[in-house]
Amino acid sequence: MDKHLKVLHIDASSSFYRVERFPVGPFWGPVDLGLHLTGREAGRQGVLNFGTGLLAGSIFPGSNRLIFTGHSPCWGGFYVSAMGGAGLIFDDLGINMVSLRGKAPEPSVLVLNREHGEEVQVQVVPVDVKAVWAEGPGGVYSLMDYVFNRWGKEYKQTPRVLAVGPAAAATDFGAIASAPYQDGRTTHADCWAGRGGFGSKLLREHGICAVIYGGTCLDEDFRDRTVADEWFKARYEKQLAAKDFEATTKYRFDPKFNTGGTFGVNYSTLGGRLLAFNYRSAGWTEEQRTALNKRCVTDHYLKQFNEETIAKKQQRTCGEPCAAVCKKLNKEFKKDYEPYQTMGPLCGIFDQRAAERLNRHADAAGFDAISGGGVLAWLMECLHDGLLKPGDLGVASLPRWDAEKFDLEADSAHNAHLGVELIDSILRRRGLLDLSLGARKLARRLSREKNPEIGKRFVFLANARNGWMVPNQYWNAGALSPMPIMGKYYMYYGFDFVPPRELGRLNANRMVQELIIDDLGICRFHRGWAEEMAPEIVERVWGDSARFQEVVRATAGRINSRNVAVFWESERNIDFLLGFMRRKRDTEGDKNPELDRWLKAFEADRRGAALDFWFEIRKGISETLTTLA
């Protein structure tokens, strides 16, 4: 087993590279080491790190995440973003991480190949990326095909490609995409390092538009299934494969709901928690929300998904052998809950054809789909309420957002078309739409120059001076927490009311648990066993689980030491929280006296109570993630 973590440092400006080794013990994985490298270079140069956990290439399912770390351009702080399956082929390079620095003078492809020899061959090759993006299927899909077709044959075994789209050039929230290949052809099971804007970082800070990598290095990975089965049987009375099959039920097919995947299970269980029309539904009555859900989601949007995707078993993996088969598809369209929520009901879209069109357009452009959908929904509301005119945004129409008279297909198609136009406006900087420095800066400018109401409608987490993030699509207080990294599940997102101080502590503890599996490169869809087993696996393979957990806790503390979360800048954030709490009391009958006390405080002084609530969460976070405690 690895005794050292091998980092390949690459300077994109010169193609110079070198390998540095870090001992296992003080360092354990891509998150703690990525944080170390980011901090070591801070003030001198920015670095983008991507690598695998120690279990990559092992028999443990879900252990081949490719983890990206660095200073996020959109969040304005250290960030962690994970991509499914892409670590399996990365492991063939015989290294644990690439740390990229410097900037190529022109947009270039980074070619990494290790064919038998001791060294990874590194090339930085300029390409006319704008021309490639404009061809064929467009954007990231064209670039993945182009890179694979040009360099793929140089590899003894099928390589993998990471690619960015035009959103990486035009905004601070461009993502990184990668699709597995089968029989020499790309599949439609796109995988994304979506959150954190690392596509923008890769292109704008390092001049790299794509990476192709692969090799033939065989290192010593844990592959003894008999031994692993013994560990699992001792704990679960089941073999590894059987336990994993059980733990991934939701993502494959859950007979309780007769559906599967995040889209199917989440929409089957939402009920009155549906968020729609840029979160305006948070201010509706429960009857209005459940009526909308029944008519537009359950009886149409979800029904289509179940008939087309689940019943026909259109599903794939991210590229590694995995029982979750979480990539739910309809032809070339891959469907996850959060993108199909933000570019679905949040934008006034409740029809799969319309959502497919908009999501595909955003994906081809290479956006972080969750943030992209949040921005589109906000802009649509500004158009709907007359705060902005179509000409301001380079579009031709207004959204159709009348929930009572909503035509499921026609109005969804209309709103999707408007979303496509808005995306094109963002990419071409039409009208007032300059998102090169992010949506928070745009909101500030539009509020100042056009109407102060504009910024009040945009739901986002604010961080540092310009950092921003559209929250995860779960209607609860956890989703708006002042954690040092937001937009992923480093927080408590259960639907119960938790008093804010306690919520802060829960957030912090959940962050540590999530970091344990991120630092090992394990997919959180396997956390049904991974959270429990990870320390034991580390103990049995590397013999020092206590040290590993200590490093992870210290990493959480160090990340939090840079916590520059900013109090909610948007009124709609407060609407979101208040709506959640009112629903808990009035609909679900939660009699927690703390809930009642907070609601009364909000009624007496809305903004003051929101500030107190926010700081209470922050206190809970700080008292838990104190490194010297």
Added chain:
Amino acid sequence: MDKGGGFLFTCSGGRPGRRRGEMVYFNDKPLPCPDGATLLEILKLAGREPALTVVLLDGKFVPASDYRSLAPADGARVTAKDLPGGG
């Protein structure tokens, strides 16, 4: 140490035998459980899916890796919160 309804267990694992059944307060409601029941057993007894449950024991967060070894003391407060699948 006798604490009324049975031995007080430490949080370090191990399962010394108890003499009679005990009670924990599970989400503020009394829940009888067998002697020496671990958090994992208590969660199953309460019909919870341990992997999707966040647990506080007497107000303190418990990592999932400790559910199997941690045996709450008689009279302990176990708070269980559902964590959706996410994603």
